Amino acid sequence: MSAIIELEGVSRTYVVGDAVVHALDDVSLGIEERSFTAIMGPSGSGKSTLMSLIGCLDVPTSGTIRIDGEETGGMNEEELAFLRNRKIGFVFQHFSLLPKLNALDNAALPLLYAGVPVRERRERAEEMLCRVGLKDRLRHRPSELSGGQKQRVAIARALVNNPAILLADEPTGALDSSTGHEVMELFHALHEEGHTIVFVTHDRSLALECGRIIPIKDGRIGYDAS
Amino acid sequence: MMLRENIRMAFSSMTGNRLRTFLSLLGIMIGVASVVTILNLGKSASESISSSFNAGGLDTVSIMPRGSARETMIFTEEFAYTLMAEIEGIKEVLPVVSSYANIRNGQEIAESVSVQGVTSGFFASNSLSPSSGELFGAAENINRRQVVVLGSELAEELFPSGNAVGRYISIFRNQAKSFLVVGVLEERDASMGNSYNDSAFMPYNTYTQRFRRTDQVGTYVAKIYEDFDATSVAEEIESYLNEIAGSDYYRIFSPATIKEMADSVTSTFSSFLAAIAAISLVVGGIGIMNIMLVSVVERTGEIGIRKALGADPRAIRSQFLVESVTLSLSGGLIGLITGTLLSVAAVHVTGWSLHISMAAIIVSMLFSGAIGIFFGWYPAAKAARLAPMEALARE
Structure with missing residues (x-):
């Protein structure tokens, strides 16, 4: 198996006023295709920074990152947006659905930016919503859905453009434990189907469900319990 | 494809907070409504001025000699031919002589009536037609017949019970002379100093023989060819007359020149x-910019989500630009409708006929669109520039 995500000597520093904050300090790691990996650390550990670098929302200050073989370092905004659109499916803690759009339109959003014609967008989004068990909630707006259903819409949205990596940031953090458990079941099922999943969490018991745990603290990754 | 989606999103965010949308559009609505109203009224006013010029008047230039000085001795009947020879574009020159006289029919007396001696072409060139009886022709002029055509008001004054045609009236000048009424003119909109309605017309030669033994002509009515500009022919006549007589010894009356002046005053105004x-459109544009800036701040989270899902800066920018153009065009459209209704109401009050200015419609809609782009550009660029991570963090 080849590494779909590769980081070599990656650092990310922020300048806040006069202070320089080392959010990530010389991180190197590789994540295999079709793996289910947890990045685990307390808040302020740098795991969000790591997630945004893997998710192409940001570029490193130094070092190189390759996503599915493409180096993000020298990319401009347009190229990064293109890469996010094609390679990454995001699932956020607070679902991040657009309140004015119904489930179908929310799930179809990545296809809009991929330039897919409207009819095909609808078809693919509907297929994906059925896949996550929301067949009878297509026309509901987020405010009409439960937390678990919202997260399922978000997962459908993450999967709709068939990305190389599913990147989930505390996806069960805003859910009660039984709903959270259902969502985890869904992730496991997706993993078994062959999706590469990167899971960012502070919760050790959730991390233990994953195939591999990358602990992170103070901007450095610790021992790798793979 | 993206445009349709953007317009849909724009309407959804516009209708999300109706009061706020309405208030932010108020400036542009008032601006467009006032521009449209003013241009419509300007056009209606100028059309009503031109329609008040009599139909036959715009292609005529009248020259009236003044005073009895030696210089005016040149204004004889022959001068009509001189004028035609000297100035290009004159189709014919009709001499008119006139003076004031009292006219009587039995007990009815009309005092100080303008009695005009005209050739038969006068009626045609001023588009005058009879409401009863007929107009005199060249034969009556040559034979110096004592016939008269009355203006509508004058006929009513002298013949309150009607039936003026075929009756005789007395015209006093030094002594009473009896004239046969052969026709009564149709009533004419009294404008631009024309007083056809209360005048009496007789053949030119009859007048010069019976009333005023002189060669001098009272007024020359020069008729201008259609393919010549009456205003510039009037100017040529003026400079010719200044040369041969001097500006003190004649007056010139050119409806086309007056219309041109009136048009230019109306359009300047x-x-x-x-x-x-x-200016209120610009103020309206600032209103749009303000609401768009607020909108960008409020929707920072949405922008972050869209960026995370693959929207590039260009997609975000066009979303917000389409939104601001949709806003400003909606405001413009409402303003256009309001302005048109206001014009209808104003025209109703002034009594003009309504003329919608197409230029006002096109210009105001283009202007609204341009305002949307201009004042939406900065907020849209600001949205496009947001760093995805920071935008997401503010969700």
Whole structure:
């Protein structure tokens, strides 16, 4: 198996006023295709920074990152947006659905930016919503859905453009434990189907469900319990 | 494809907070409504001025000699031919002589009536036609017949019970002379100093023989060819007359020149007002910019989500630009409708006929669109520039 995500000597520093904050300090790691990996650390550990670098929302200050073989370092905004659109499916803690759009339109959003014609967008989004068990909630707006259903819409949205990596940031953090458990079941099922999943969490018991745990603290990754 | 989606999103966010949308559009609505109203009224006013010029008047230039000085001795009947020879574009020159006289029919007396001696072509060139009886022709002129055509008001004054045609009236000048009424003119909109309605007309030669033994002509009515500009022919006549007589010894009356002046005053005035109203369009644009800036801040999270899902800066920018253009065009459209309704109401009050200015419609819609782009550009660029991570963090 080849590494779909590769980081070599990656650092990310922020300048806040006069202070320089080392959010990530010389991180190197590789994540295999079709793996289910947890990045685990307390808040302020740098795991969000790591997630945004893997998710192409940001570029490193130094070092190189390759996503599915493409180096993000020298990319401009347009190229990064293109890469996010094609390679990454995001699932956020607070679902991040657009309140004015119904489930179908929310799930179809990545296809809009991929330039897919409207009819095909609808078809693919509907297929994906059925896949996550929301067949009878297509026309509901987020405010009409439960937390678990919202997260399922978000997962459908993450999967709709068939990305190389599913990147989930505390996806069960805003859910009660039984709903959270259902969502985890869904992730496991997706993993078994062959999706590469990167899971960012502070919760050790959730991390233990994953195939591999990358602990992170103070901007450095610790021992790798793979 | 993206545009349709953007317009849909724009309407959904516009209708999300109706009161706020309405208030932010108020400026542009008032601006467009005032520009449209002013231009419509300007056009209606100028059309009503031109329609008040009599139909036959715009292609005529009247020359009236003044005083009895030696210089005016040149204004004889022959001068009509001189004028035609000297100035290009004159189709014919009709001499008119006139003076005031009292006219009587039995007990009815009309005092100080303008009695005019005209050739038969006078009626045609001023588009005058009879409401009863008929107009005199060349034969009556040559034979110096004592016939008269009365203006509508004069006929009513002298013949309150009607039936003027075929009756005789007395015209006093030094002594009473009896004239046969052969026709009564149709009533004419009394404008631009024309007083056909209360005048009496007799053949030119009859007049010169019976009333005033002189060669001098009272007025020359020069008829201008259709393919010549009456205003510039009037100017040529003026400079010719200045040369041979001097500006003190004649007056010139050119409806086309007056119309041109009136048009230019109306259009200058309405452009001036429209320019002032356009300032409120700019103020309206600032209103749009303000609401768009607020919107970008409020929707930072949404922008972050869209960026995370693959929207590039260009997609975000066009979303917000389409939104601001949709806003400003909606405001413009409402303003256009309001302005048109206001014009209808104003025209109803002034009694003009309504003329919608197409230019006002096109210009105001283009201007609204341009305002949307201009004042939406900065907020849209600001949205496009947001760093995805920071935008997401503010969700």
